[in-house]
Amino acid sequence: MEEYRDLFLAEAQEYLQNMTDCMLELEKDPTATENLTEMFRAAHSLKGMSGTMGYELIMKLTHEMENLLDKLRSGEISVGTDLVNLLFEAVDLVQVMINDLDNQKNFSSDVQALEKKLQGWYESAGKEESRPLEKGIDGENSPEDQETERDAAAKDAFIKAELNEFEKEMLKDAASRGENSYHINVWLREGSLLKSVRSYMVYKVIEKHGEIVKTYPSMQAMEEEKFDRDFSFLLLGKPDLDINELEKSIKGIAEVEKVIISSLFLEDGSEKAAPPLQEAQGTAGANAREKRNGDQGGAVSSQVAKKVQPSLNRSSEKTVRVETAKLDALVNLVGELIINRTRVLELGKQFKNENLEASLEQLERVTTELQSAVMTLRMVPIKQVFDRFPRMVRDLSQERGKEIELIISGEETELDRTIVNQIGDPLVHLLRNAVDHGIEDEEERKRKGKRPVGTIHLEAHHEGSHVVVSVEDDGSGIDPEKVKEKAVQKNIITREEAEVMEADEAIRLIFRSGFSTSAEVTDISGRGVGMDVVKTSIEALNGTVEVKSEQGKGSKFILRLPLTLAIIRTLMVRAGEEVFAIPIEAIRENLFVEPHEIRTIQQGKVITLREEVLPLYCLKEELGMGFFEEQEVYPVVVVQAGEKKAGFIVDELMGQQEVVIKSLSSFINDIKGVAGATVLGDGRVTLILDIAGLLEDGRVNVGKENFNH
Amino acid sequence: MASNNEAVAEVQMVAFKLEKEEFAVDIHQVREVLKMTRVTPLPQSAHYIEGLINLRGEVIPVVDLRKRFELPEGERSEQTRIIIVEIQDSNVGLIVDSVTEVLRFSSSAIQPPPARIAGTRTDLIKGVGKVEERLLIILNLERILTTEEIISLEEVTLSK
Amino acid sequence: MLGKRILITDDIAFMRMTLRNILVKNGYEIAGEAEDGVQAVEQYMIIKPDLVTMDITMPNMDGITAIKKIMEKDPDAKIVVVSAMGQKALVIEALNSGAKDFIVKPFQPDRIVEALQKVIG
Numbered sequence: 006m007e008e009y010r011d012l013f014l015a016e017a018q019e020y021l022q023n024m025t026d027c028m029l030e031l032e033k034d035p036t037a038t039e040n041l042t043e044m045f046r047a048a049h050s051l052k053g054m055s056g057t058m059g060y061e062l063i064m065k066l067t068h069e070m071e072n073l074l075d076k077l078r079s080g081e082i083s084v085g086t087d088l089v090n091l092l093f094e095a096v097d098l099v100q101v102m103i104n105d106l107d108n109q110k111n112f113s114s115d116v117q118a119l120e121k122k123l124q125g126w127y128e129s130a131g132k133e134e135s136r137p138l139e140k141g142i143d144g145e146n147s148p149e150d151q152e153t154e155r156d157a158a159a160k161d162a163f164i165k166a167e168l169n170e171f172e173k174e175m176l177k178d179a180a181s182r183g184e185n186s187y188h189i190n191v192w193l194r195e196g197s198l199l200k201s202v203r204s205y206m207v208y209k210v211i212e213k214h215g216e217i218v219k220t221y222p223s224m225q226a227m228e229e230e231k232f233d234r235d236f237s238f239l240l241l242g243k244p245d246l247d248i249n250e251l252e253k254s255i256k257g258i259a260e261v262e263k264v265i266i267s268s269l270f271l272e273d274g275s276e277k278a279a280p281p282l283q284e285a286q287g288t289a290g291a292n293a294r295e296k297r298n299g300d301q302g303g304a305v306s307s308q309v310a311k312k313v314q315p316s317l318n319r320s321s322e323k324t325v326r327v328e329t330a331k332l333d334a335l336v337n338l339v340g341e342l343i344i345n346r347t348r349v350l351e352l353g354k355q356f357k358n359e360n361l362e363a364s365l366e367q368l369e370r371v372t373t374e375l376q377s378a379v380m381t382l383r384m385v386p387i388k389q390v391f392d393r394f395p396r397m398v399r400d401l402s403q404e405r406g407k408e409i410e411l412i413i414s415g416e417e418t419e420l421d422r423t424i425v426n427q428i429g430d431p432l433v434h435l436l437r438n439a440v441d442h443g444i445e446d447e448e449e450r451k452r453k454g455k456r457p458v459g460t461i462h463l464e465a466h467h468e469g470s471h472v473v474v475s476v477e478d479d480g481s482g483i484d485p486e487k488v489k490e491k492a493v494q495k496n497i498i499t500r501e502e503a504e505v506m507e508a509d510e511a512i513r514l515i516f517r518s519g520f521s522t523s524a525e526v527t528d529i530s531g532r533g534v535g536m537d538v539v540k541t542s543i544e545a546l547n548g549t550v551e552v553k554s555e556q557g558k559g560s561k562f563i564l565r566l567p568l569t570l571a572i573i574r575t576l577m578v579r580a581g582e583e584v585f586a587i588p589i590e591a592i593r594e595n596l597f598v599e600p601h602e603i604r605t606i607q608q609g610k611v612i613t614l615r616e617e618v619l620p621l622y623c624l625k626e627e628l629g630m631g632f633f634e635e636q637e638v639y640p641v642v643v644v645q646a647g648e649k650k651a652g653f654i655v656d657e658l659m660g661q662q663e664v665v666i667k668s669l670s671s672f673i674n675d676i677k678g679v680a681g682a683t684v685l686g687d688g689r690v691t692l693i694l695d696i697a698g699l700l701e702d703g704r705v706n707v708g709k710e711n712f713n714h
Numbered sequence: 715m716a717s718n719n720e721a722v723a724e725v726q727m728v729a730f731k732l733e734k735e736e737f738a739v740d741i742h743q744v745r746e747v748l749k750m751t752r753v754t755p756l757p758q759s760a761h762y763i764e765g766l767i768n769l770r771g772e773v774i775p776v777v778d779l780r781k782r783f784e785l786p787e788g789e790r791s792e793q794t795r796i797i798i799v800e801i802q803d804s805n806v807g808l809i810v811d812s813v814t815e816v817l818r819f820s821s822s823a824i825q826p827p828p829a830r831i832a833g834t835r836t837d838l839i840k841g842v843g844k845v846e847e848r849l850l851i852i853l854n855l856e857r858i859l860t861t862e863e864i865i866s867l868e869e870v871t872l873s874k
Numbered sequence: 875m876l877g878k879r880i881l882i883t884d885d886i887a888f889m890r891m892t893l894r895n896i897l898v899k900n901g902y903e904i905a906g907e908a909e910d911g912v913q914a915v916e917q918y919m920i921i922k923p924d925l926v927t928m929d930i931t932m933p934n935m936d937g938i939t940a941i942k943k944i945m946e947k948d949p950d951a952k953i954v955v956v957s958a959m960g961q962k963a964l965v966i967e968a969l970n971s972g973a974k975d976f977i978v979k980p981f982q983p984d985r986i987v988e989a990l991q992k993v994i995g
Contacts, residue, residue, distance in 0.1 A: 194985070198978040199957065202965050206975070259975045259989030544771035583755065628757040667773045669766075670804045672859070676758050682766055682773045690754040690766045690773055 010106065013058050017103050020047040020054075022392050024096055028089050029395045035084040045074040051099065057223045062109050062116045063102050069123040070095050076127045091126060093396075095119055176218075176269060179241045184215065185268055187248075190237040191255060192263040201230045203260055208238070210254045215242040234262075239269075329422075332382055333574065339372075339379045340573035340666065341590045345697070346372050351675050380421060380569035387465045387474070388416040390429045394436060394463060401440045408458045409444055411436075415465035420472045421569045423663050424546050427686070428474065428566065431539040435476040435562050436461065438536075443480035443560055453557065455479065470568055477561040483554040485511035495519055512554055516540040541688040546570065546665065571666040575683075575693065577659035578642060580624040581631040584691050585655075586664055586683060587642060591696035593650065595658055596641045603639075612641070612652060619643065624653040627699065628678070646697035666693060677701070723821040727843060729850055730797060730810040732779055733788075735871050737810075738817065738843055738850040743799050747813050750794040760862065764809055769798065776807035777859060783867040801856055808855075817850070819843045824852070828872065835869045842872070878994055879905035881923040883914040883940070884956065885932040889979070893927060893956075896983045902990070911935025915943045918951065925994050926953045928973065930964050938968050945972035952993050 024047045027040040048071040055063035070092065076082045098119055102112050176186040191207050193200060204227040211217060219239040222232050242251075248266055255264045346369065353365045391413050402409040444450075444459030451457055462477040485508040492498045492514045498506070514520060518537040543550050547567045554560035575586035576595075596614070603610050603621060610621040621641065625631035633654070641652040664683035669676070680695035727738035728747070753765040753776055762781035766773050776796060780788050788794075793812035798805050827839040838857055843850040851870060858865060880902050884890045890907050897904060905923045908914035910932045918926060926944065930937040937955065944951045955968040955976040965976050974993045977986050 199962060199965060199976070202962055202969070202976065205966060206969060209969075257992050259977070259992050260985065544768070547771050549770070630755060630757060667771075669773065670775045670806070672801065672804050672806050673756070673759060673763065673775050676756065678758070679756070682754070684768045684771055684773065688768050689752060690768045692754065692756070692766075 010058070013054055014103065014106075017051060017054060017099075020051050021096055021100055021103075023047045025093075025396050026392070028092055028096075029399060031084055032086065032089045032399075038078065041074060041078045045071060045078055048074055058225070060102070060106065060109055062112055063099055065120060066095060066099060066102075066116050069120050073123050073127050082127060088126065091122060095123065176241070184241045184244060185246070186218075187215075187240045187242055187246075188237060188267045188269055189240055189251075189255070190235060190265040190267075191261060192235040194260045194262045195234065197234070197260045200232070201228050203258065204232075204236050206258050207236075207255055207261065210258065211238050211240055211251070213254075214246050214251050215240045217241075327382075336379055336383060336572060337574050337588070337590055339376050340571065341588060342372060343376055343571060343666070376571060377569060380571070383422045383569070383572075384419040385422050385425055386416060387418045387420060387425055387428075387472070389425055390432060391416045391463060391465075393429075394432070397433070398436060398440060398461065401437065402444075402459075405440060405446075407440065407444055407446055409440060409461060410458055411461050411463060413463045418465040418467060418472055419568075420566060421572070423570060423572050423665070424472075424548075424566055427542065427546055428564065431542050431564070432463075432474070432476065434535050434539045436463070439476060439478040439480065439560075443478035445481050449481075467568075468565075472566045472568060474564045474566065475561055477559065479559040482556040482558055482560050483512050483515070483552070484556055485509075488512060488514050492517070492520060512552055515552070516550065542686050545684040545686055545688065572663050573666055573693070574661060574663050576642065577662050577691070578624070578640075578653075578655040579657035579659055580628065580655050583630060584659065584685070584689075585624070585628075586662070586691050586693045587644065587696065588680070588693065589661065591644045591646060593643045593645050596643060596652070598639045598641045598652070598654075599637070600635070600639075614643065614652075617650070619650055619652050621652040621654060624655050627653070644696045644700070646700045649700040651700055664691070664693065725819045725821055725824065727817045727819060727850065727852065728797065729814045729817050730795070731812045731814060732783070732810055733785060733867065735867065736814070736848060736850045737870075738852050739797065739799060739855060740852070741816060743801075743855065745798040745800055745805060748796040748798065748807070750790050750796060750809070764807075767796070767807060769805065769807075772805065774798065774805045774807050776809060778809045780809070780811075782858065783865055783870065785867055799855060801859055806859060817843070817845055819845065833868045834872060835865075838865065838870050877901070877903055878924040878990075879903050879921070880990075881906045881908060881914065881917055881921055881926045883908040883911070883927060883932070883937065884929040885909050886929075889929070889956075892981055893986070896981060896986055897990075900983070900987045911937060911940030911943075914940045915947075918944050919947060922948075924952065925990060926951065927956050927977070928953050928968070929956045930958075930961055930968065938964065938971055941968055941971045941973050954989060954993055 024044050027044045027047070030037055031040040031044070048067050052064050052067040052071060055061075055067065073082075073092070077084060077088075082088070098112070098115055102109060102116075105111070179186060189211060191204075193203055197203060208217065208220075208227075217238050217240055220227065221237045221239075226232060227236055252264050252266055255261060350365050350369060353361050394413070395411055398409060398411040439461050444461070445453070445455075447457045450459065456479075460479045462475070464477070465472060465474045467473075485506075489498070489503040489506060489511045492511075493500050493503050497514060497517050497519060503511075515536045516539075518541075520537065540550050543564055543566070547570065549565045551563040551565070552560065553563070574589045576589060576592055578585055578587060598612055598621075602612050604612070606618075611618050612621050613619075623631075623633040624642075626633055639654045640656070640658045641654055642658070643650065643652050645651075662685075664685075666681045667683055668681050669679070678695055678699040680693045680698070682690050682692050685691055726741040728741055728744050729736060729738045731737070748767075748769075751767055753767055755765040756763055756775070762778055764776045764778045764781075767776055768774075778787075780786070788811060791811075794809065795813045796807040796809055797813065798807050800806075823845070824841045824843050826841055827836040828834070828842065838854050840852040840854045843852055849872065851872070853870060858870075880897055882890050882893050882897075882904060884893065884907075894904050894907070905921045906917045908917050912935045914926065914928065914937075915935070928937040928941060932940075935943075941953050941955070944953060949972075951972070953973045955965055955973045956979060957965045957968075957976050958979050968976065975989050977989050
């Protein structure tokens with residue numbers, strides 16, 4: 006169930022993004038009807054998906070959007086900013102609903118209101134009927150016996166209703182790559198048991214032959230056995246797909262009674278997605294094949310007429326999809342490995358043995374390579390962040406009454422997922438600043454002889470082992486004198502310092518903490534809203550920020566970021582005034598323990614957890630940073646290293662976070678119990694605990710064997 | 715750089731104070747000087763290690779020089795500074811009472827550490843710089859920061 | 875189909891008997907009977923049957939582990955899982971471990987014969 010939901014979420018997000026992109030394009034150029042078509046498809050797909058998942062409100066809303074878009078497409082109504090705003094309103098509501106799938110009911114009044122607005126729009130435009138939501142299945146297929154009539158209807162529903170614009174487009178694309186699309190309908194024997202497993206077996210077989218684009222009923226319904234005897238798949242076959250082979254393997258599954266494979270033809274402009282009938286025996290062509298089903302007379306036969314190009318190598322065949330959770334687990338394990346490696350190396354040095362040292366060196370090299378290899382698996386395109394900016398800049402500039410063009414390039418540039426997730430906020434800061442303070446209003450621009458429309462360039466590219474992201478505006482630039490003045494006022498520099506300071510250096514003052522706060526919306530320097538925050542968060546990612554500015558011409562902020570990082574997933578806990586990060590791998594569970602559950606044995610605290618006696622330590626005390634204090638309830642982190650298990654009392658459990666591991670300076674000797682440090686988003690240094698090291702310590706050394714009751 | 719003319723060779727030193735003593739460190743060894751900032755304590759480390767700071771994303775250990783020389787913990791003031799120095803290719807912060815100025819010495823104004831002053835250890839001192847009436851002690855930071863032996867202030871000063 | 879040699883694995887004697895009767899009636903030869911996974915693996919290596927029927931829940935070694943062990947030793951082994959209703963997840967695991975197909979208890983002779991035929995022809 007979760008899987009379907011995740012897939013739904015991911016795809017819905019994509020469609021919403023598509024719609025947003027298209028709307029922005031459309032607003033710029035109302036004649037660009039291809040955008041309308043694309044939006045229509047997106048709305049339609051969203052409707053279908055949410056319907057399948059049972060999210061009725063989303064379905065209703067997207068249905069109204071679809072209707073409105075249809076009118077736009079047919080030219081009955083025309084595009085304007087108001088209409089785009091209304092559509093954005095709808096997109097936003099869908100987004101909000103998708104973010105809160107469990108509480109759909111809460112949105113019914115919102116949806117109703119918006120539905121009315123949308124309807125009002127196209128109805129007032131003169132025309133009457135909206136297309137009915139439920140697509141009727143127009144039984145144009147000639148009915149066979151009662152059984153197959155239902156089958157045909159199901160299939161027809163699948164192909165006609167579900168395979169709309171978008172899918173057709175997708176299939177056409179596939180065809181142009183030499184892939185053929187097939188509709189595969191499978192019937193099980195009457196009274197078959199564990200049907201869901203059967204459908205799974207069929208799925209596994211078909212999957213080997215290409216990409217399954219769609220299933221009918223939905224995967225979820227199949228899993229829940231919500232089908233009678235038949236189910237079908239839409240397959241993008243590999244170029245070298247052998248239909249005979251495919252059919253044979255499906256039929257080789259027990260309880261499969263009948264298989265019908267039809268090739269889908271998608272000629273340009275053709276509305277007809279149904280497979281053509283081909284009765285002739287032995288059609289020419291290696292893969293072409295006629296196929297009938299004995300007494301199931303009239304069953305649709307299959308044929309492959311498109312040129313099949315087995316030589317076409319698709320790169321996708323060399324890639325595998327992996328769940329991000331699995332990747333994360335791998336990355337975390339490698340993180341652990343790296344931490345343990347450091348300990349092993351340290352221990353190994355004590356032996357002063359040449360062979361051992363050589364092996365350790367080898368180990369170090371290999372693990373380092375392993376780490377970087379694993380980290381490249383986490384690379385994603387920066388597009389994921391960039392995508393939300395066109396909309397943001399549009400809304401912001403509308404608010405400010407400025408006209409601004411955002412030009413994005415290099416969005417396909419890839420970098421580590423964590424970095425991508427974390428540069429969003431800094432970029433929002435920079436773009437906001439560019440809109441608010443960088444770009445002048447239209448009049449001022451005209452006065453300066455500039456183009457009335459301001460431009461912001463957002464760009465990304467690779468540079469060696471770094472990614473460079475820049476935000477450049479053609480606004481007023483930063484006035485170093487004003488920056489100096491303000492820095493003096495704020496006691497960041499002295500007047501004397503200001504007097505001798507070069508312009509470049511002065512401009513960099515905007516990154517100093519205390520230079521400005523986000524509360525100051527209008528800023529005389531033209532910059533400075535939370536710039537220190539930008540700088541800190543980029544530096545926490547091992548990156549740098551640079552600024553170049555020319556007065557009157559504009560400013561450019563350049564972020565330089567590493568491609569990958571050494572990252573580990575941790576639980577943040579507070580002990581006393583300090584925050585510590587505990588690697589998730591070492592954590593078994595978190596508990597809240599009440600005082601009466603704690604007993605004292607041999608002067609040590611213990612708790613009993615599921616018949617296992619665990620030693621309990623106060624983290625603060627173990628780290629020599631405070632003392633145990635009586636409380637009503639203690640948050641406890643149960644950790645394990647090897648065979649040793651223990652509970653650590655902390656003051657607060659602060660949630661999980663991925664952190665970038667920074668090694669401690671070589672200047673500091675290894676500290677038992679500390680694996681390294683990390684810099685949090687607010688710039689503060691936090692220690693990453695080494696649980697194995699902590700438990701190794703003689704004191705923290707009690708396993709359950711010692712405490713058998 | 716212009717070492718072809720020994721006579722006018724000049725050295726720049728960052729001068730700082732600890733108690734009433736004045737010290738100096740070669741400017742080439744100093745990466746930058748920071749105002750006192752939040753330091754994350756590091757458990758189970760030498761008592762004079764104040765903890766860790768974040769310098770542009772790099773995690774740097776900070777040594778409290780007062781504690782290094784067994785002085786009572788001083789109060790942090792507006793003048794308190796962290797001097798980031800580079801020692802054996804890694805950066806270390808030094809907490810000092812204040813940073814007074816950058817001084818220029820002609821190389822002739824720098825004397826080798828005076829031998830045979832009772833209690834002063836010449837291995838911990840690189841030299842003594844003289845500016846007018848002031849005597850600044852140029853510390854051998856490599857030595858001081860990489861040994862774990864206890865060092866008292868007297869061992870690195872001339873005044874007794 | 876005639877003369878194909880089958881190894882039956884089930885911890886319940888009644889089940890083995892039922893299955894044996896169905897298979898013999900349809901022309902199969904019963905090459906051996908195993909009461910748990912351990913016996914199944916042992917006997918497989920000695921008998922080298924054309925097909926194994928494998929119950930899932932058994933003492934000593936469960937069917938899934940036995941499938942994995944057999945597949946390890948003979949990747950061409952043809953194993954059909956015998957499942958009770960409601961063992962969906964286990965059946966899928968068995969299939970993913972290398973079982974070729976599955977049959978469901980209570981036995982329906984024609985379905986069992988069909989399944990076996992599809993697997994060993």
